[in-house]
Amino acid sequence: MSTSSAPRSARASKKSKNDIEHRVRQAVAAAEGRQAADLRVLGLGKVSDFTDYFVVCSGASERQVLAIADAVEETLREAGVRPLHVEGRRGGNWVLLDYGAFVVHVFQEETRRFYALERLWSDAPEVTSTFGKEMRRSSRQG
Numbered sequence: 001m002s003t004s005s006a007p008r009s010a011r012a013s014k015k016s017k018n019d020i021e022h023r024v025r026q027a028v029a030a031a032e033g034r035q036a037a038d039l040r041v042l043g044l045g046k047v048s049d050f051t052d053y054f055v056v057c058s059g060a061s062e063r064q065v066l067a068i069a070d071a072v073e074e075t076l077r078e079a080g081v082r083p084l085h086v087e088g089r090r091g092g093n094w095v096l097l098d099y100g101a102f103v104v105h106v107f108q109e110e111t112r113r114f115y116a117l118e119r120l121w122s123d124a125p126e127v128t129s130t131f132g133k134e135m136r137r138s139s140r141q142g
Contacts, residue, residue, distance in 0.1 A: 020053070023081055026079060027075070028131045034067045041056075041126070054105060058107050059107070061108065069104070073097060081099065092108070105117060
């Protein structure tokens with residue numbers, strides 16, 4: 001682990017930036033494979049020094065939230081990448097998978113509305129389309 005005080009994105013080499021983006025694409029694809037709703041990727045690199053990306057998505061039930069989180073974790077594990085930290089598996093309302101350079105948040109819809117990460121991090125650009133998919137909004141209005 002680096003002891004540099006420079007932001008993570010400033011410390012990353014071009015190759016590692018490409019690798020991080022590839023891993024984010026893998027996480028997005030895995031979540032979409034489990035029909036994650038309203039999937040968004042926020043670019044935190046310029047507004048945060050603890051991570052470069054948030055992947056935020058919703059599941060309609062505890063079971064779907066856990067299935068999405070499991071799919072992301074399994075896909076990345078097959079690529080040799082393990083999360084540094086995992087939270088929320090017991091409750092199934094919000095599962096957080098921390099991969100260091102990016103964090104995957106899988107919410108039940110009501111919990112996502114309550115915590116409103118996109119509003120909290122509104123100064124971070126949405127970069128969803130960079131990762132191969134246009135932003136998909138839930139058909140429900142809330």
